[in-house]
Amino acid sequence: MTAPTRWRTLTASVCGAAHRRRGLPNQDAVRVTRCPDHAPLILALADGHGSAHCFRSRCGARLAVGVAHLARSQLHEPVGLSGVRRWAEEQLPRELVREWRRRVERHLAREPFTTDELDALDTAGRRTLAANPFVAYGTTLLMVIVAPAFILYLQLGDGDILTVAASGAIERPIAQDPRLIANETTSLCSPQAWDEMRVTFQALAGAPPGLIxxxxxxxxxxxxxxAGFRQVAHDLWEMIRGGDWAGIERGLPDWLHEATEQGSGDDITVGLLAERTDAGPPDAAPRLERDTDPHERTAPTDAA
Amino acid sequence: MAIRPGGELATRPLHFIWIADCSGSMSTDGKIQALNNAIREALPLMRSVADDNPNAEVLVRALRFSGGAEWHVKPTPIGEFKWTDLRAHGQTDLGYALNMVAEELRIPPMSERALPPVLVLISDGQPSDDYIGGLEALMHEPWGKKAVRIAIAIGEDADTDVLQQFIGHPDLKPLQANNPEALVRHIKWVSTAVLKSASSPASQAAGVPLLTHMPLPALPPASDPTLVDDVW
Structure with missing residues (x-):
């Protein structure tokens, strides 16, 4: 069994080209946490919806990646693999949603909706918000937890997780959800959001993926x-195998800028976890584009 | 710097489909020519909106229906799109037309990464075939359900109940055009405001009531409706 104490981590997040044209901020968030003994490692990404009704989704995304890291306290409990799996599948989704909503309520109590925010909505929007204020903070959530004996993948809403095995085989640990087209996504603000969370638990019997x-x-x-997207994972894995992690660190923000300019126009956030083959210490998780919303008081840090 | 990882980058396709009633009644009182003029007049505005969002690849096509249906213009990048006049004769086989649209919205040929397609149905009458079957086929396709569906009723004889069923959303009503001025206004709104919303949509939370349809901008009021008489 390979202890995941020597994982390289890298994150980058760029504001979408279409968002820049319209003067909108990056509404994604990302956070990597290492526990003090370097195991487990938690990567969380969130994509705030950014629609007119979800006018605080940038804040909602950052609250989401903060909440994701609460999982670490549970991971130190000596419950065994089957216990962790049961917790991940049955309890973790509810805990994440409950805690995210609690933090949203706290934020809302500090900063109630303003007249300007509400005036920008139509009647239906105001009605929706009155019934479900969490909509204003709507966001997706992607999580990867790497522990010595298992890897846990969790996804709510759109986004992608790819793994690359040492052999170069690329897989999706969580299958694509065919319902998520046309920019419609499941969300932390959806009723019974925990039922929409998809969880894949992998006990590590052999080598872990070389790249996540x-x-x-x-x-x-x-x-x-x-195929073009999967090629990203393939090409990065080739660079890692060739010892060019530094090249990835240097190039990633520019590659993401190029992708949003010539592609979707959307915000793009990427988190990489790669098992390192040398004997060096684990990397810090550099944050290549920081959020600076002065109203957000729970801004995440990169490494706990 | 190392070569960018990944395959070919591409903007997201946005399919914009005119679904035009070319039944015999459209030939009366200049309706079909008014429609031809309105679409032709809106094209430069449509191109301008598309130019403002280079991350959407706007592909326009047109389907004509009367006795049966056929593609009048195949998918064409907006920059190259040219309008050829429609002619009117025959029945109102809306069901046939919707079945043809449904086929085009299947995955494949549609891509899962596309932007929500925009379907604009323009009609002055009542369907002469099984339109419910056609509508069911359309709504059976994921992209049919997720499409932005707009309907324009030309004249007072248009069956707005059928058009409302096509729209499938209680807050969106068919746009009524009882004269050429109103038709131009509606066509321009669809070609600009609706296209702009569809080409840069924000994510919508599934399962939240009232948020499952892309929000659309308000239709601008007529300049002075009292100056224009209803002719249809």
Whole structure:
């Protein structure tokens, strides 16, 4: 069994080309947490919806990646693999939704909806918000937890997770949801959102994947087809195998900028987890584009 | 710097489909020519909106229906799209037309990464075939359900109940055009405001009531409706 104490991590997030043209901020969020003993490792990405009704989704996304890291406290409990799996499948989704909503309520209590925010909505929008204020903060959530004995993948809404085995085989640990087309997505603000969370638990009997890539949907949507997106994972894996992790660190923000300019126009956020083969210490998780919303008081940090 | 990883980058396709009633009644009182003029007049505006969002590849096509249906213009990039006049004769086989649209919205040929297609149905009468079967076929396709569906009723004889069923959303009503001025206004709105919304949509949360349809901008009011008489 390979202990995941030597994983390289890298995250990058760029504002969408279409968002820049319209003067909108990047509404994605990303966070990597290492526990003090370097195991487990948690990567979380969130994509705030950004629609007129979801006018605080940038904040909602950052609350979501913060909530994701609450999982670490549970992971230190000595419950065994089957216990972790049961917890991940049965309890974790509800806990994540409950905590995200609690934090949204706290934020809303501090900063109630303003007249300007509500005036921008139509009657139906105001009615929706009155019934479900979480809509204003709507966001997706992608999570990867790497522990010595297992890897856990969790997804709510659109976005993509790819793994690359040492052999170069590329897989999706969570299958694509055929319902998620036309920019419609399941969301933390959806009623019974926990039922929409998809969880894949992999006990590590052999070698873990060499590379795990998680991305908000703006990245895959920037390629002409699925093969073009999978090619990203293949090419990155080739660079890692060739010892060029530094090249990925240097190039990733520019590659994402190019993708949003020539592709989807959407915000793009990527998180990479790669098992390192040398004996060096684990990497920090550099944040290549920081959120700077002065109203958000729970801004995440990169490494806990 | 290393070569960018991944395959070919591409903007997201946005399919815009005119579905035009070319039944015999459209030939009366200049309706079909008014429609031809309105679409032709709106094209430069449509191109301008498309130019403002280079991340959407706007592909326009037109389907004519009367006795049966046929593609009048195949999918064409908006920059190359030219309008050829429609002619009117025969029945109103809307069901046939909707079945043909449904076939085109299947995955494939449609891509899962496309933007929501825009379907604009323009009709002055009542269907002469099984339109319910055609509508069911359309709504059976994921992209049919997710499409932005707009309907324009030409004249008072248009069956607005049928058009409302096509729209399938209680807050969106068929646009009524009882004269050429109103028709131009509606066609321009669809070609600009609706196209703009569809080409850069934000994500919508599934399962939240009232948010499952793309929000559309309000239709601009007529300049002075009292100056224009209803002719249809």
């Amino acid at each position: 890539l998680a991305a908000t949907d703006g990245y895959a949507n920037s390629f002409r087809d699925e």
